[in-house]
Amino acid sequence: MVESYGEHGYDVKPGAWKLPAVVTPDVIAEAGxxxxxxEGVLLADAATEAMRSWLLALGNASASSRTLTPDDVEMKVGVMLTLMDDYPAGVFTKATLKRAARRFRFFPGFEELAPFLDDEARDLRVKRDRLLAITKAQPTAPKAAPKEEAIAPATDEQKAAVREMLAKAGVPLADPAPVVTGSAAAGEVKRVPGSDRDREEPTDTREAVRRVMAETQNRRRIPNPWQRAASSNASTEGNANG
Known part of the structure; x- marks a missing residue:
């Protein structure tokens, strides 16, 4: 069952009301x-016995029940019933009884009780009007999830700019990797053009890794920040001692 649609629900809440942002056929059916x-139960005419039981329960829940005799309560309830013949059944429920018992410390007279009953009846009519608006609304399709934008591959110019930046920072760059072809699976070798020297590149990956490590073993390595700091302090101390 649909109890509420949050701030867009049909229940009476503070603030301006509007239709739900998404009205599906299921929402319309449940609102119906x-x-x-x-309309058929809550806004139907209240039965006299139901109103009488509600008033007696309110009288027993109030502090004045200690001072009023049962005959006094019956007489007071009888008089009030003659003035309450135009209220709907939904006004006299367990939920409304709790709200009334919290509001009235003593058993109220009709002048005090009438505004409370009027508010409860008004809320029922507002709820009916909101439900009717939902049933007459046109179904709306839910919003589609936004599509994720594909990341374009880096261009040759962008790759060249990155290489230039790394070269200026002193980061050693490896030679371009060979293009693997279908003959690589047969253990053939491929000559790699475009580097400082053409060389035969073994297609076996492990052998290629070992050879690259051997070739780059003696290349200059960028020191870590703490190593730079230690070298700078040692140089400063040497100059001071000199």
Missing amino acids: EHLAWT
């Missing part, structure tokens, strides 16, 4: 069920 219940 609640509309039928509200």
Whole structure:
């Protein structure tokens, strides 16, 4: 069952009301069920016995029940019933009884009780009108999830700019990797053009890794920040001692 749609629900809440952002056929169908219940049961004329039981329970829940005799309560309830023949059944429920018991410390007279009953009846009519608006609304399709933008591959110019930046920072660059072809699986070798020297590149990956490590073993390595700091301090101390 649909109890509420948050701030867009049909229940009476503070603030301006509007239709739900998304009205699906299921929402419309369930709102129709609640509309039928509200109009056929809650807004139907209240039975006299139901109103009498509600008033007696309110009298017993109030502090004045200690001072009023049962005959006094019955007489007071009888008089009030003659003035309450135009209220709907939904006004006299367990939930409304709790709200009334919290509001009235002593058993109220009709002048005090009438504004409370009027507010409860008004809320029922507002709920009916909201349910009716939902049942008459046009179904709306849910919003589609936004598509993720594909990341374009780096261009040759962008790759060249990165290489230039790394070269200026002193980061050693490896030679371009060979293009693997279908003959690599047969253990053939491929000559790699475009580097400082053409060389035969073994297609076996492990052998290629070992050879690259051997060739780059004696290349200058960029020291870590703490190593730079230690070298700078040692140089300063040497100059001071000199």
